[in-house]
Amino acid sequence: MKFTLSWLKDHLDTDASIAALEQTLSAIGLEVESIDDPGAKLGAFRVARIVEAKRHPNADKLQIVMVETDKGKPPLEVVCGAPNARTGLVGVFAPLGTCIPGSNITLEKKPVRGVVSNGMMCSAAELELSDESAGIIELPEDMASRVGEAYIEVAGLNDPVFEVKLTPNRPDCTGVRGIARDLAAAGLGTLKPELKLSGVEGSFESPVDINLEFSKDTADACPVFAGRYVRGVKNGPSPAWLQQRLKSVGLRPINALVDVTNYISQDRGRPLHVYDADKLKGAVRARLGKAGEKFLALDGKEYAVDETMCVIADDSGPLGLGGVIGGEDSGSTEVTVNVLIESAYFDPARTAQTGRKTGLVTDARYRFERGVDPASVLPGLDLATDMILKLVGGEPSKAQVAGKPPAEPRVIDFDFARVAKLSGIDIKDSEIKTILEKLGCTLSGKGNAAKVTVPTWRPDIHGAADLVEEVVRIAGLDRIPLTPLPRPAGVARPVLTERQKRARRARRTLAARGLVEAITWSFIPDGEAKAFGGGDAALVLANPISVEMSSMRPGLLPGLLSALKRNHNRGFSDAALFELGQAYRGEKAEDQYLSASGVRGGTAKLSGSGRHWDGAAKGVDLYDAKADAVAVLFSLGLDVAKAQVTRDAPDWYHPGRSGTLRLGPKTVLAHFGELHPATLKAFGIDGPVAAFEVFLDAIPAQKAKSRAKPRLEANDLMPVRRDFAFVLDKGVAAGDVVKAAAGADKALIREVSVFDVFEGGALEKEGKKSLAIEVTLQPTAETLTDKDIEAVSSKIAAAVKAATGGEIRS
């Protein structure tokens, strides 16, 4: 919403400075987006007269002009290239040091082809007043008497333009008067009274009938439609002041009739329309559109209407869309003689919907979709009639009104104490009353049980809280006292949930393992979603921003792999990335799960990546991923030894080099492994990638335990370590060997570790491998004898053989 200072002053008696207006507007909720102050930009430019023009000695296209820039002072020598520069011309002069807005150049004293120019005679383009750059500005000759005065004053351009960003609840401020009313309430002046109009109501009946053709259910689309016929107008360009006003707020003057409607729309937030009555066929009616109907709108484009849109039509069909745009064929032109002025009320919701469907963004829609003052139908009609009569003459008919405005007064029960209760501001009843009255409310009753009648132009005020807002914003938000929120007694209590704590620990665990945390999009290409177990139609966006961001991710790996690929392309192939975030198995809240996933590419291992004098890092493998997954589970308090490792990781992993960590058949804790070559190919990644996915929600809740740790069971007897090497079938899992050995004597065996795996040589040919374990025995009562050790060793060998068929390697 734009307006100029002088326009504001039509409604507001004020001497507030531009800065004060800006500050107050923003403080009360009318956020100032910009102020274009010509005084700041064009204040230096002066009216000046060319006393003499002569040829430049060194240039054909240049002249030397002697310019009178101040009464009674000697003229200045100025170099000028304009073809229209001539003796006697009164124009606009920029002294040295002036910044020329059109070129953003500051004038300096320097010779132009050998002659020093003491300033510049300017074109309209240089002042950014128009695109005219062919010649310098020519003012009327009688302006010679005003040489030396500021050009913007002489030309009436010294009128700062304000642009405010209106929130959608303030239709009243789509007119300058509404803004003036708010400023007056905030103490920045006095709202001027409305002028009384006379002579607008004519004596004859309008020859054009106006009908509302709605069913009971849809009557709210256009509950009131008023019109007045004016015959014998002489249309033409509107007067300069009106054109200037419109131009200053970015509107294009068209002709007097159209300009009047645009002016009142901007001045009062009251859109109107003027029809060339001679082009109307039969009665004008408001009704819903019909399928198949079309019309040519004022913007020169044809629009199809449908049954949800409110149209204004005559016998020939739709003329325009109510509240949105008028028709090309029925509008007024320079030759229009008889007109019908329309002033109506269109339903905000329907107007907004029509606007969205057609994509039309118009000044009328801007106002009607916010809610035009329904009580302004007749005053608006009168105002338009008055201006039309004054500008283009003619004879008005009686106003014809179909329907009635939906303007039943809204009365709110209001206890003034609500203001203090909601805002904390200490404020007197009298001040509350004054503020509400200045905003147009009428009040009755006492402060603790007031009845407040809301003005018709404020459809946004419905209840006590709204009235509190009005009082608080006008009284000033800085009057709200800082009030400490009462603290719970004592030391602050922990607040995080188990899940939130898991996320924190998992995140920092992975970062401590050298992985870098990334955040990738929640939506990914549909193909990637499908490849990673997703792509369910219910999880595909209906209106994605692009196909690359169209499907909710089933897991975090696709986003991480894309990031890995991008890093790869930038020369970082040894990237190790992780993400901790949500993914989606379905559309329900409980289908959203939390995952900690990561990828390691190239040689990005825990111990470091790349070549190094102390030994180059090898390529990443499944054990790197397994270690990451296990580290996360461990950090979350899970006894990883209790988890089973199975070979059933999903399809995107290498089938032979991946696994799943689980607790029983149902609870999947994590997948880990090298990625399937086909997966890597799909992402265009060369070389191995080790990946893991840990499912934070799958980890069982820890049972509430005593915070005291169990007593340390340390034994002073020396532990005994024995090594066993087994020859096994190649397919035997090391985990099974370890499990069998550990179970051979639970009392004595404290730990079993694998210290060597050998595949190859003669064993390879037999389909065998060698696996060596170290078993730690912890005696508890007395030192083990050789016999004791012998006995345990036999049990271990037997247990492993029973479980895996493995023989002790001889």
Place this chain on the structure above:
Amino acid sequence: MTSAAAADLQALEKELLASIAGAGDLSAIEQVRIAVLGKKGRIAELMQTLGKLPPEERKSFGQSVNEIKSRVSEALEAHKADLETKALSQRLESERADVTLPVRGGAIADGRIHPVSQVYDECVEIFADMGFAVAEGPDIESDDLNFTKLNIPPEHPARQEHDTFYFNPKADGSRLLLRTHTSPVQIRTMLSSKPPIRVIAPGRVYRRDSDQTHTPMFHQIEGLVIDESTHMGHLKWVLEEFCKAFFEVDEVKMRFRASHFPFTEPSMEVDVGAEAIGKPGQWLEILGCGMVHPNVIRNCGLDPDKYQGFAFGMGLDRIAMLKYGLTDLRAFFSGDMRWLRHYGFSVLDVPTLSGGLSG
């Protein structure tokens, strides 16, 4: 003992001491030791001659030999110690390593926490101290929770401001969407718990917007307090305390401007004086807030005549950018190792109130 014998002994001692002094290294001295002091060494040999001596000479001869043995042993030990010292110095000299060879920085030096996660933790730390719990909710939401219950009816112009990602309509015409703010979490909280309520709701939100300064996914953090007496003064205080703590400054300038949101009444927008980030003279728009609209309270099954409170919301990414001087929002989600390494945080930078949020 005859003087000749005494002279022999003297000569022998001299010889032995010379052989000790002549030993150049530890193995030579060991050989000398064996040759002199060993079971079959010179001293032992000498002692064997004792029996052959006349009894009157034995005592003085034996005494002299023992004295020699003692002096020679001493000399041998001393020389051995010297040689050991020398040998150690030589060894140490030869074991000189190039201490300038670079070592790996290690995993802790390589790993990073994303700025959004870091700032999330910072905010949780601050608000937890003021008694706020952390509430969460799903990204895929219903129209009802994202809009309607928040006092945004289907035709409200505010729905046009939120460019919403929708899923395809179901048979009954309803359609799910990606939440456009974390406010549905406030609704879920009010629906599922009784006042007093103090929560923050951080998380991912989505709007159909993509340009220099907007990404279709970003992060918000919202706050909600509902009880019977919390008013705008408390809201102002909480925000000011938050800003001081977050930007880690003793004073912060704040500007409150009236505004409009469908879910709060009265509503305010808040600017922070950019002194807080070392840019005096500017204002930074950082958040919107207000008193929860009575309709919203009613929609959650609470009595708006009894319960009141405030809500606020701000961009987590935005405050991260302001605090840590990040300029490009799009880079947050690019997974670019260069950016993450540079702007990310060490795993050891755990924000705490006692140690300072940024350490």
